[in-house]
Amino acid sequence: MVVKTFMDMDQDSEEEKELYLNLALHLASDFFLKHPDKDDIFMFITRQLKGLEDTKSAQFNRYFYLLETSVSDLSEHVFDLILELYNIDSHLLLSVLPQLEFKLKEKGDVVICEFNDIHVPIRLECVKFASHCLMNHPDLAKDLTEFLKVRSHDPEEAIRHDVIVSIVTAAKKDLALVNDALLNFVKERTLDKRWRVRKEAMMGLASIYRKYSLQGEGGREVSKQISWIKDKLLHIYYQNSIDDRLLVERIFAQYMVPHNLETTERMKCLYYLYATLDPNALKALNEMWKCQNTLRHNVKDLLDLVKQPKSEASSKAVFAKVMVITRNLPDPGKAQDFVKKLAQVLEDDERIRDQLETLVSPTCSCKQAEVCVRDITKKIGSPKQPSNPFLEMVKFLLERIAPVHIDTESISHCLMNHPDLAKDLTEFLKVRSHDPEEAIRHDVIVSIVTAAKKDLALVNDALLNFVKERTLDKRWRVRKEAMMGLASIYRKYSLQGEGGREVSKQISWIKDKLLHIYYQNSIDDRLLVERIFAQYMVPHNLETTERMKCLYYLYATLDPNALKALNEMWKCQNTLRHNVKDLLDLVKQPKSEASSKAVFFAKNPGKAQDFVKKLAQVLEDDERIRDQLETLVSPTCSCQTGGSLCGEVL
Numbered sequence: 001m002v003v004k005t006f007m008d009m010d011q012d013s014e015e016e017k018e019l020y021l022n023l024a025l026h027l028a029s030d031f032f033l034k035h036p037d038k039d040d041i042f043m044f045i046t047r048q049l050k051g052l053e054d055t056k057s058a059q060f061n062r063y064f065y066l067l068e069t070s071v072s073d074l075s076e077h078v079f080d081l082i083l084e085l086y087n088i089d090s091h092l093l094l095s096v097l098p099q100l101e102f103k104l105k106e107k108g109d110v111v112i113c114e115f116n117d118i119h120v121p122i123r124l125e126c127v128k129f130a131s132h133c134l135m136n137h138p139d140l141a142k143d144l145t146e147f148l149k150v151r152s153h154d155p156e157e158a159i160r161h162d163v164i165v166s167i168v169t170a171a172k173k174d175l176a177l178v179n180d181a182l183l184n185f186v187k188e189r190t191l192d193k194r195w196r197v198r199k200e201a202m203m204g205l206a207s208i209y210r211k212y213s214l215q216g217e218g219g220r221e222v223s224k225q226i227s228w229i230k231d232k233l234l235h236i237y238y239q240n241s242i243d244d245r246l247l248v249e250r251i252f253a254q255y256m257v258p259h260n261l262e263t264t265e266r267m268k269c270l271y272y273l274y275a276t277l278d279p280n281a282l283k284a285l286n287e288m289w290k291c292q293n294t295l296r297h298n299v300k301d302l303l304d305l306v307k308q309p310k311s312e313a314s315s316k317a318v319f320a321k322v323m324v325i326t327r328n329l330p331d332p333g334k335a336q337d338f339v340k341k342l343a344q345v346l347e348d349d350e351r352i353r354d355q356l357e358t359l360v361s362p363t364c365s366c367k368q369a370e371v372c373v374r375d376i377t378k379k380i381g382s383p384k385q386p387s388n389p390f391l392e393m394v395k396f397l398l399e400r401i402a403p404v405h406i407d408t409e410s411i412s413h414c415l416m417n418h419p420d421l422a423k424d425l426t427e428f429l430k431v432r433s434h435d436p437e438e439a440i441r442h443d444v445i446v447s448i449v450t451a452a453k454k455d456l457a458l459v460n461d462a463l464l465n466f467v468k469e470r471t472l473d474k475r476w477r478v479r480k481e482a483m484m485g486l487a488s489i490y491r492k493y494s495l496q497g498e499g500g501r502e503v504s505k506q507i508s509w510i511k512d513k514l515l516h517i518y519y520q521n522s523i524d525d526r527l528l529v530e531r532i533f534a535q536y537m538v539p540h541n542l543e544t545t546e547r548m549k550c551l552y553y554l555y556a557t558l559d560p561n562a563l564k565a566l567n568e569m570w571k572c573q574n575t576l577r578h579n580v581k582d583l584l585d586l587v588k589q590p591k592s593e594a595s596s597k598a599v600f601f602a603k604n605p606g607k608a609q610d611f612v613k614k615l616a617q618v619l620e621d622d623e624r625i626r627d628q629l630e631t632l633v634s635p636t637c638s639c640q641t642g643g644s645l646c647g648e649v650l
Helices: 002-008 014-027 038-048 058-069 071-088 090-116 120-136 138-151 157-173 180-189 195-214 219-225 228-238 242-256 263-276 279-306 312-326 332-348 350-360 366-380 389-401 408-417 419-432 438-454 461-472 476-495 500-506 509-519 523-537 544-557 560-587 593-602 608-621 623-632 639-649
Strands: none
Touching: 120 138, 120 157, 138 157, 138 180, 157 180, 157 195, 180 195, 195 219, 195 228, 195 242, 228 242, 228 279, 242 279, 242 389, 263 408, 263 419, 279 312, 279 332, 279 350, 279 389, 312 332, 332 350, 332 389, 350 366, 350 389, 366 389, 366 408, 408 419, 408 438, 419 438, 419 461, 438 461, 438 476, 461 476, 461 509, 476 500, 476 509, 476 523, 509 523, 509 560, 523 560, 560 608, 560 623, 608 623
16 A cells, blocks of 8 residues: 555655655654564565666656655655665665666766756755765765855855855864865955855864864874964964954964963973964964053053043043053944943952953963953853843953963973973074063063073073073063073072082073173163172172182183173272262261252262162261261271171161
8 A cells, every 4th residue: 555655646746745755754663663564564565666676767766756855854764764675675675776876876966066056045055065975975076176166256155154164064074075175265265255254264274273283183194284274374363354363363272272271281282383383374473462462551551540540631541541442352333332331340340450450460370360361251240141242342352361371380381391392492482582572571581590490401502592682681670580590590500519510511601691781781780780799699698718719719710801890890889888988977077058968969869869868867867877887888897797787787
C-alpha cells in the first residue's frame, strides 16, 4: 500500500507532495525502524525498488524527485533508512546508489550554477550552502572558488557578509578545506565599504589566527601558511574609521595576545608576535599603544578636573575633556552623553574615582588593572538591567586604557624564569626603552635591574645598555631609576664581590658612567651622583680600612673623565662647605641690614630658598646645632665625627 501510494503520486501536485512527505516521515519513524517485523517490511519495499538501476526511467525520476522535495525534512533519518535497506539487500542498494550519486552530482551542478541567479534570496542561500559543500565535497572547491570570488563582490551586503561566514566556518573546521584564494577573499573584505562586512572579515581572520597560530592546531606549516593574518589585521589600524581601529585593539587583546593568559604564556606570545611582525604592522602596534596611552592621560586629566571645586571655568574644562574622550569611542554622538554621565559618577562616587585613578596610574600592574576594571563595571552595572548602553560604553573605555599586557612583574618574571626568551625579549625591550610613555620606559629599567640583581647572567650586555641609555632620559623619574639601578648592580657585583672577578669586570663600566653624569646641568642629577658615591660606590658606613681600600681601588681604575668628575664633585662639595661656614659666621653677627643682605645672598635660589632661610633662623636661635654644624664644616673634622654629627643635627 505504502509503495503503491508512492508510485501513484503526481509530481506536479503540491498537495500530493505534502502527502508523500508525511508518508516518508511515517516510514522513517521509530514505529518502523524499531518494529519487530522491520526486516519483512523493508524487504517488501526493496523488492518494489527493482528497476531503479536505470536513471532514465520514469520510475527513477519520480522517486528521485519526491526524495529531492523532502530531503531536508528526512535528513535526520535518511542514514538509518539506508542502513536498514543495506542490511536487508545489499546487492540491490549497491546497484541503486551509483545512480543516486550520479543524479545528486547532476543536481549539484545545477545548484552551483544558482550562485549567479538574478534573485538575491537564491544567491544568498547558495552562499550559505557553500560552507557545507566545502566541508563535505572538497572536489567542488575549485568551482566554488570561482563562484565565491564573484559573490564576494556582490552588490548585496548580506551576500558579501555570508561569503565570509561560509569560508571562515570551513577554515575553522580544517584549514586544508579552503585554499589561499578563498582566504584572500576574506582578506579583501576587511576593506569593504560596509562596517558589518569589514567586522565579519576581521573577526573571521582573527579566529583563524587564534586557532592555527596561537593555539598551534595544525602544526608549524599551517601556522606559517596564515602568518600574514597578524600583519594584515594590524595594518587596518591605519584606517580612518574609529570602529576599525577599536576593533583592531579588541582583536589584539583577545585573539592575538589574549590578556587572560598566564603571565609567561602572555609574554611569550607578545614577544613572538613583536619579533615576527612586518615593519608596517610593528609601526601600527606602536601607534596603537601610543593612542591608548594618550587616552589614559585624558582620563587622568578628567579625574583631576572633577576633583576641583566646582566653578564655571572647571565645568568648561570638564566638558572640553569629555569631548576629547568621546572622539576615542564608537558612535561619538551617543558616547558624549555617556562620558558626561561618567564624569558625574566620578564626582559623586569616591570609590569608583579611586579605582579609576589606580587604573591610570603609571605603577598599575596587569593584575591590579583586571581587579579595577571588574570592580568599576560591577559597581556601575545593575543586575536588573539586562541591557545597559552606559555600562557597555564604560567597559569599552576601560578596555582601551587598562594596562593588561605589559608591566614590571611580567617582564621581570620572563627574564628570571625563561632565559630562552632572552633574544625576543631584548628586541622587544629595545623598542620599549624608547617608548613615548614615561611609565613604560621606567618599567623597562625596573624589570632589567630586578633580574640583574637576582643573577647577572640573566641579562645580556644589550639589556644593561638600555638602562645605561636611560640615565640620559628627558624625565627625571626615569633617569633616577636608571642611575639607582646601575648603582645597586655595581654595589652587589663589584663592591660586595658577588659573582667573582669576571662578573665584576663585566660591569666595571658602571662606576665611570655614573660619575660622567656629574657633568649634567641638572642639579638633581649631580646631587644623586653624590649620594650614590657615598652609599653605593664608597659607602661611608664601612670600617675605615675597608672604606679606604674601596676608595683607592676606585680612584686607580676610573677612566680620565670619571676621575675628573670625581675631583669636580669634591671641589663642589668643598665650596658648599665654605658657603655654609660663611653662613654660620654671618648668623653670629649682630643683626643689621647689611648682615641680613649677606645672609640672603648666601642662600640657594629656587624652592630650597625657604628651607635655607629657615635653617639660618634655626642657626641663629639654637646654639647647640650651630656648634655642631661648625664642627662639621671645620677642616679638622674626621669622617667618624662627621657621621655622628649628621645624625645628631638631624
